[in-house]
Amino acid sequence: MNTARPPGPRGHWLLGNVVEYDKDRIAFLRRHHREYGDVFSFDDRTVFTIDPQLTHQVLTATNHDYVTELGPFAGSSALHAAGEMISPWMRARRVVRPALADAAASGMDARIVAILDAVLDRTAGRDVDVLPVMLDFAGHAVAELCLGEDAAGIPELLAANHAALLPFEDADYQLPAWVPSPRNRRFVRVHRRTMETLTRLVAARRAEPARRPPRDLLDVLLGAHPAMTDKSVTTTLWSILVGGHGIPAAALTSIVRELAIRPRLAADLADEAGPPAGAAPSAGAAPSAGAAPSAEAAPPAEAAPHGRLPLAEAVVKEILRLSPPAWMMTRVARTAVTLGEWRLRPGDEVLCTAFLIHRDPRWWSQPDEFDPARWETARPAPGTYLPFGAGSRYCLGAAVAMRQLTLATSRIAQRFHVHAPNAVAAEPEFCGRLAPAGLRAEFRFGE
Incomplete structure (x- = not known):
């Protein structure tokens, strides 16, 4: 040795x-x-x-x-x-794992597609920075998965956390916590506000009658036997929310880049998905920039089920190989x-x-x-x-992420032509979650 x-x-x-x-x-x-x-x-x-x-x-x-x-x-x-923290975290994983399994997660398929439609419809006719758009989508999707009807405001908090964490991910050194630098103060302020919000939501839901069957991950956590403490529930929610925000968004940004570079691939994905249901909404009918996506704001979500999208799933696997967000x-x-x-x-x-x-x-x-x-x-x-790690800390939401990314890839190709003149030049940026730097695109409704 x-x-x-x-x-x-x-x-x-x-x-x-x-x-x-x-x-x-x-x-x-x-x-x-x-x-x-x-x-x-x-x-x-x-x-x-x-x-x-x-x-x-x-x-x-x-x-x-x-x-x-x-x-x-x-x-x-x-x-x-x-x-x-290992023991309580592993127990929390055992509690929520069945709710994040592939079969259980399929119940979110229609909502995932509807959320994506609403987010992308807001960009209609505009050249946009792709990563923030995908962060918006992923934030709404994971917030609804975790908190259901109580998800209002959580995507915005996730966006604030993402912005506050970026300076730490970009730097190889950091000042001690007691140094009142702008980035230190910002991180502490945003993190405290997030944890206070989640703590209030957990306490309020705990005071309500238990819902059977559970409608979201918070219901699952509160229904655990023996009961989990509010602090453990809050910490678990925080981990799942953060993990389900930046990683899917980075992966989708890389996927959008490939769809822009490879129109033949995009056409094949669209053929696999079939024609989109409903007419594309006009820009004026899309929800306002500050509104939460809703099923009513989008065309009916009739993307093919996960198991019938082999090309989309293969594209996702290949993107996760070439550009793993983690x-x-x-x-x-x-x-x-x-x-x-x-x-x-x-x-x-x-x-x-x-x-x-x-x-x-x-x-x-x-x-x-x-x-x-x-x-x-x-x-x-x-x-x-x-792409999702390995061992006992293998990504808890891997099945959910694969469903979400596969459905989103298929739906984007099904409904849009992606026009991104800087796609080839937008190389991956090796800091934080790996994604093409500065990728801009216009999502044009397909004809």
């Missing part, structure tokens, strides 16, 4: 590798992967791995040897606190553990680079080619396909 640190670039004597990494993150990783191999050090506490077997080992050992990424302002006690997954060692031939200390971070694993020719044929047809036979080995 080698007890030394993995090799890696030394970097600047004061700033280490931060400046070089921030110039071009993926070029930095590719370069040092070639030089040092599948495991290399970024600094004294951080290790990158591009090895599928080691990545799978780390992800499946989460909750035992590792915890998930610590949040902004994580102090010296954060590692212990994260360990104490392109980097961080785990923090709870104790002294081994990573291959290397030994890690408590508090060391392991960054598992899904993007590079997904494009590695050792595991994928023509890895940089967009080829949905590969999913007719593809059976990825463990650790080689990680």
Whole structure:
């Protein structure tokens, strides 16, 4: 067993590798992967791995040897606190997992399509920044899934949280929480307002008679036996809301880019979906920019069921391979553990680079080619396909996300021609959730 640190670039004597990494993150990783191999050090506490077997080992050992990424302002006690949260979080996962399974999630299909219709109808005839539009859609969809009729105002809070978190995702350093910087104050203010709102909603629903059957995830959580505390319910809602917001939005932004670049693919998807039901609404009939999407504001939602959209599903899988929104997954060692031939200390971070694993020719044929047809036979080995992670912290909403993304991909191709002159130039931005930077598009009603 080698007890030394993995090799890696030394970097600047004061700033280490931060400046070089921030110039071009993926070029930095590719370069040092070639030089040092599948495991290399970024600094004294951080290790990158591009090895599928080691990545799978780390992800499946989460909750035992590792915890998930610590949040902004994580102090010296954060590692212990994260360990104490494992048991209640895993119990909450067991409670809501059946409600997020593929069969159960199918009950949301019509609403997902109606929400997407209403959001995109508001853009009719206008050139728009695609990512905020998809964040709007994903925010309304996950808010309704979690809170049903009490979802009003939650998409706006999710948008505020997304904006407040971006500076932390873009930077490789952060000032301590006690420094009153603008980004620190903004994050604390938005997070506090969100948690207070969710706490009020949980308490109000708790005071009502139990609803049978449950109508949303909050009902499911409040119906757990033995009962969950309000704090645990609130924390679980927060995790699902945030996870169901940024990741689907980033994936859909990448999907829109491909539809704009590949009109033949868009036409094939439209053929698979069949003609849209109802006439396209006029711009004047669309809901106002501040209005929540409603089923009545959109044409009847008659997209084909998830299982009858094999091309759309293959397109989603291929986009999640080429541009996984969670392109980097961080785990923090709870104790002294081994990573291959290397030994890690408590508090060391392991960054598992899904993007590079997904494009590695050792595991994928023509890895940089967009080829949905590969999913007719593809059976990825463990650790080689990680859009939703792996192990005990495998994305709880993976089935919901696949349904949502498949339906949305099909519906966009079914109803719209995507016109995006800057689609080719809008390259993925490697910070936060991976999505094409600055992609703009016009969603033109199909003829």
